[in-house]
Amino acid sequence: MNRPEQEEQFLLVIEQNKGIVYKIANSFKKDEDDKKDLVQEIILQLWRSFASYDARSKLSTWIYRVALNVAIASYRKEKRKNELITPISESIIAFDEEESSNEKEDNLNQLQQFIGELKELDRALILLYLEEKSGKEMAEILGISETNIRTKTNRIKEQLKQRFSKINT
Amino acid sequence: MEELDIKQIWQAYDAKLEKSLKLNQKIIREIQTQKAESSINSFRRNQVAGVVIGILWVLFLVFWTIVGYRNIYFAGSMGLIALFNIFAVATYIRHLALLSRINITGSITNTQQKLATIQSSLNNSGRIMTLQAPLWCTFWYNQQLVDHGGATFWIINLAVVSFFVILSVYLYNKLTYKNIHIKWVKAFIDGFGGKKLTRAMEFLNDIEEYKTEGVSNL
Numbered sequence: 001m002n003r004p005e006q007e008e009q010f011l012l013v014i015e016q017n018k019g020i021v022y023k024i025a026n027s028f029k030k031d032e033d034d035k036k037d038l039v040q041e042i043i044l045q046l047w048r049s050f051a052s053y054d055a056r057s058k059l060s061t062w063i064y065r066v067a068l069n070v071a072i073a074s075y076r077k078e079k080r081k082n083e084l085i086t087p088i089s090e091s092i093i094a095f096d097e098e099e100s101s102n103e104k105e106d107n108l109n110q111l112q113q114f115i116g117e118l119k120e121l122d123r124a125l126i127l128l129y130l131e132e133k134s135g136k137e138m139a140e141i142l143g144i145s146e147t148n149i150r151t152k153t154n155r156i157k158e159q160l161k162q163r164f165s166k167i168n169t
Numbered sequence: 170m171e172e173l174d175i176k177q178i179w180q181a182y183d184a185k186l187e188k189s190l191k192l193n194q195k196i197i198r199e200i201q202t203q204k205a206e207s208s209i210n211s212f213r214r215n216q217v218a219g220v221v222i223g224i225l226w227v228l229f230l231v232f233w234t235i236v237g238y239r240n241i242y243f244a245g246s247m248g249l250i251a252l253f254n255i256f257a258v259a260t261y262i263r264h265l266a267l268l269s270r271i272n273i274t275g276s277i278t279n280t281q282q283k284l285a286t287i288q289s290s291l292n293n294s295g296r297i298m299t300l301q302a303p304l305w306c307t308f309w310y311n312q313q314l315v316d317h318g319g320a321t322f323w324i325i326n327l328a329v330v331s332f333f334v335i336l337s338v339y340l341y342n343k344l345t346y347k348n349i350h351i352k353w354v355k356a357f358i359d360g361f362g363g364k365k366l367t368r369a370m371e372f373l374n375d376i377e378e379y380k381t382e383g384v385s386n387l
Contacts, residue, residue: 007198007201010197010201011194011197014192014197015192018190018192019183019187023182023183040200043200044200045273047200047201048273049273053274062274065273065274065275065276065280066274069273069275069277069281069284072277073281073284092196092197093191093192093193094193107178108181111175111178111179119375120281120372120375121277121278121375130176130179131179132176140276141276141277142276142277142278143277143380144379144380148380152379160175161175
């Protein structure tokens with residue numbers, strides 16, 4: 001594949017998976033500018049490793065690995081310090097936030113708040129669970145055994161259920 | 170709320186994103202033409218700055234070792250201090266080399282473990298530096314002092330040097346990421362290396378626990 005073809009192919013991949021990048025950035029950063037920076041960093045790292053992507057493994061596994069690795073590494077930084085040499089004013093991925101007060105929206109906010117309170121690795125795990133990844137793929141992405149995945153997922157699900165039942169009582 | 174309901178909330182969110190997320194292709198084109206720089210590069214620059222400062226410090230120590238070669242106590246102490254510092258800088262450089270081999274497409278626990286190890290490498294250099302403490306108590310000795318110091322001088326000095334030997338070895342053993350849960354260890358490293366360092370060390374601990382949890386169920 002020549003360079004222009006590769007660039008077009010990459011654009012297509014990002015277009016099809018922009019939701020993953022946005023959801024991960026949204027789960028790891030609260031501040032809007034931090035989110036914007038994280039999205040840029042994830043896409044930059046995806047582009048850099050795009051040429052070495054091995055088509056034998058699932059595309060989604062590759063995207064989740066890169067995006068979560070970048071997000072977790074950036075999460076440990078204390079605060080935004082204009083780290084990007086080329087700061088951008090526009091967002092790569094723009095999202096029209098609509099104010100809504102219905103029950104579904106409240107539940108989503110609660111769920112996002114719960115995710116935001118988890119430790120980095122648990123946060124990655126619950127995101128993969130909510131994305132309905134199989135135990136095998138989750139194990140491949142996180143680098144732990146499927147048994148370990150099951151134990152941890154059950155623990156977090158239990159916490160989540162308790163959280164929602166408290167709200168609803 | 171049941172598991173299914175939680176997944177439905179997420180799916181509704183997904184559908185909403187699918188409808189309203191817009192990709193700015195212009196910025197992606199800029200990324201593809203290398204107009205944007207990675208924050209990993211800025212982290213690497215900080216590490217390189219650390220190495221440069223370390224090398225300058227070592228050169229300063231070597232300079233004084235050479236200048237003071239006539240006083241064996243001064244040259245010996247300074248020379249050993251320089252050696253500890255060379256070792257600490259070498260440890261730091263080794264971790265810097267590891268950074269260039271990080272595979273961001275690797276599994277989360279492995280990649281994060283490597284990244285956190287590199288980020289906490291400053292601590293390993295710091296631990297090595299603690300071992301030089303007793304030598305800062307001997308560099309001012311000279312032949313005349315050693316020959317005519319007398320019993321009181323030696324009792325006091327041996328006590329001070331012994332105290333620093335014990336303290337530095339104790340700190341060297343204690344100041345590891347495995348002990349980061351101990352309050353004073355965390356406070357001590359916070360004081361010297363900042364919160365970023367202790368956070369990386371705590372994360373290393375978390376990853377190890379994360380990997381081993383559930384293993385007993387296998």
